[in-house]
Amino acid sequence: MHIPDGFLDPKMSAGMMGAAAVALVFCMAKVRQAVTAVIPAKALAAAGAGANRVMASGRRILTSFGERYIYKMGMAAALVFAAQMFNFPIASGTSGHMIGGVLAAVLLGPFAGAIIISVVLAVQMLFFGDGGLVAIGANIVNMALIGSLVSYYIYYFLKKVLPETTSVMIAAWCSVMLAALACSLQIGLSGTISLGLIVPSMLKAHIVIGIAEALITVAGIYAFTAMTGKAAKEE
Amino acid sequence: MKRIVLAAMAIAAAASLFASTHPDGLDKTAQILGFAGRAKDHPSLMAGYSFVSGIAGVLIIFALFWSLAYGLKTVRNFKQPPID
Numbered sequence: 001m002h003i004p005d006g007f008l009d010p011k012m013s014a015g016m017m018g019a020a021a022v023a024l025v026f027c028m029a030k031v032r033q034a035v036t037a038v039i040p041a042k043a044l045a046a047a048g049a050g051a052n053r054v055m056a057s058g059r060r061i062l063t064s065f066g067e068r069y070i071y072k073m074g075m076a077a078a079l080v081f082a083a084q085m086f087n088f089p090i091a092s093g094t095s096g097h098m099i100g101g102v103l104a105a106v107l108l109g110p111f112a113g114a115i116i117i118s119v120v121l122a123v124q125m126l127f128f129g130d131g132g133l134v135a136i137g138a139n140i141v142n143m144a145l146i147g148s149l150v151s152y153y154i155y156y157f158l159k160k161v162l163p164e165t166t167s168v169m170i171a172a173w174c175s176v177m178l179a180a181l182a183c184s185l186q187i188g189l190s191g192t193i194s195l196g197l198i199v200p201s202m203l204k205a206h207i208v209i210g211i212a213e214a215l216i217t218v219a220g221i222y223a224f225t226a227m228t229g230k231a232a233k234e235e
Numbered sequence: 236m237k238r239i240v241l242a243a244m245a246i247a248a249a250a251s252l253f254a255s256t257h258p259d260g261l262d263k264t265a266q267i268l269g270f271a272g273r274a275k276d277h278p279s280l281m282a283g284y285s286f287v288s289g290i291a292g293v294l295i296i297f298a299l300f301w302s303l304a305y306g307l308k309t310v311r312n313f314k315q316p317p318i319d
Contacts, residue, residue, distance in 0.1 A: 003261065006273040006274045007273060007274065036307075062304070062307040066304075067308065070303055071236055074240075074297045074300025078293045078294075079242070079243045081243070081293055082243040082244070082245075082247040085251065085284050086246065086249070086253075087256070088255055093257050093263070094259070095254075095259050097254075097259060123299075127281055127288070127295065128282065128292065129276060129278075129281075132277060180260065183261060187270075198264065201267060201268060205263060223242075227238050227239055227242070
């Protein structure tokens, strides 16, 4: 679902870049809070010589939990990148691939999830020509913010009434459909093609892709958790 | 840590060999509705995913996060006190 350059008009591209930038700064602030801690003044005084350097860096240091958390973000990002490469055939000469937004968000929380998907998108764009340069903002909004951050809350609220696995699957399916909807709205509102044409065909094309996303997400969460111990955010 | 990165490399390598080459949902829709021709390529370091570039991509992504953690561990020779 990577929008290439040429499908969006400049206004849409710029607007989406702005939205993506604002939201990502917020996500980074949230992750920063999770991976660092303020050192109490008393401990600083007791620490002696080493403390000056801590003072200089704003008394905030990376915790050992934070270090492991960032490594886990890297592992999740590597997995999502690899999974996104795996295009699987669906109906009539069409293929689909994973977004991985719900996978990343369930494993590491919604804010880290959005950052993970954004990094994957940036690398795909810069190194592999996958997704447009000017369209990066729109792609981040669709797959990282809607596909990960927003869809996490679908999971979060469903989980209160439904079993864990069911909630993950529904959220993963919704993440694909919502991303496809956002993508078609952006292209339609850019005047590339009429909204009446693109919205239904994009949604139809992604019904099956969403089901695959749901299944791979459940398998991915299971595999990741089995390989790293319990999910990092629960530590 | 190693196991997951290795697993990701294996998935990327397998994807380069076995992944479907059909257009994805958006590209196919663009073809059917006739606006696929408006897509423009932009310069990138290695267009498309091959066996080697897929594995390289996994390593690049992990290295970005690893170096972030490495860079943030700037406080040296400092015993981390219990945090309350």
